[in-house]
Amino acid sequence: MKYISENIDFNIKNSAVTLGKFDGLHQGHQILIDKVLSLKEEGYTSVMFTFLYHPYNLFSDNEIKLIFTEDEKKHILSQSGLDVLISYPFSHDTKNIEPEDFIKNILVEKLDAKLIVVGNDFRFGRNRRGDINMLKAMEDIYGFKVISFEKKRWEDTIISSSVIRNELQRGHMERVNNLLGRTYFIRGKVLDGRKIGRTIGMPTTNLLPPSNKLLPPCGVYTSRTIIDGVSYPGMTNIGYKPTVGKEKEKGVETYIFDFSKDLYGKEIDVELLEYVRPEIKFDSIEELKVKMEEDLTFGRKFFNI
């Protein structure tokens, strides 16, 4: 997969392009991705056009945190067969582009779009004035075709990134994973912890996600860790480790069942399955150790191991 970001001087030919923010690459997004992939088989260049920063970040002090960071998104899409991912810089200029100019300057001139694949509520350009009716009205002028989809639902809920972010902030992992249609994960390089885990007989892997990664509430979760394509069950603590001297950053620490290889420096994905309990500040490491043993017993039952 070709990845284009920051650079706005690209020139792609004969494309089938899907447009949007695509945070989470959820089931609804997947319909559009599958469509451009099927058009790839017909000879089109399959493209996802998205913006590098979540559009709200530029205009509010509160950074919008993402279900999947740019790296995680690239990781998922690089395995999908998509030809090109464009993360267009989101600046004041981009925000203020008139929708007609977006169609002409970007979709037609830079992407040579022949097919434009979007959800039926897709809006774009200054004041979100552009929509599928505007795109359809320009089909004959520019020689492209618009393919639009009804918004996919899960049970009674219309799936969207905002709904999933909301559930994630409440720690409703099963719901998050159902809405996503994939398992939420945190990708990162394994860091050195304080190495206290080893001394209490529980070696763990520590990840420190970037500040714009949306994490669920602090607490213990059942998890699966993907290492070199192999999935290992475990128990993950999300939080600040208050018992052993509070960390400044919210971290992701995992005990993997029956695993003893050294993982320092390795890139892993930690998938979260279910919330188990809150993170607790214990009065002693001994009490923490007892609780962690209980977590592992719970986990072994959960995974049937």
Ligand SMILES: Cc1cc2nc3c(=O)[nH]c(=O)nc-3n(C[C@H](O)[C@H](O)[C@H](O)COP(=O)(O)O)c2cc1C
């Ligand atoms: C399953 C699990 C549950 C944990 N629960 C808590 C907790 O409730 N409170 C806490 O302060 N730390 C908790 N921790 C973090 C421990 O403090 C940490 O594993 C230990 O101090 C070792 O840290 P180190 O890897 O930095 O050496 C938990 C860790 C795991 C793996």
Ligand SMILES: Nc1ncnc2c1ncn2[C@@H]1O[C@H](COP(=O)(O)OP(=O)(O)OP(=O)(O)O)[C@@H](O)[C@H]1O
């Ligand atoms: N449930 C869905 N079913 C089908 N298409 C969808 C669905 N949700 C979004 N899309 C389409 O996927 C593309 C990317 O969507 P985008 O990420 O911009 O919106 P979203 O997932 O609804 O997020 P937000 O909650 O931030 O609006 C758009 O073309 C959008 O219309």
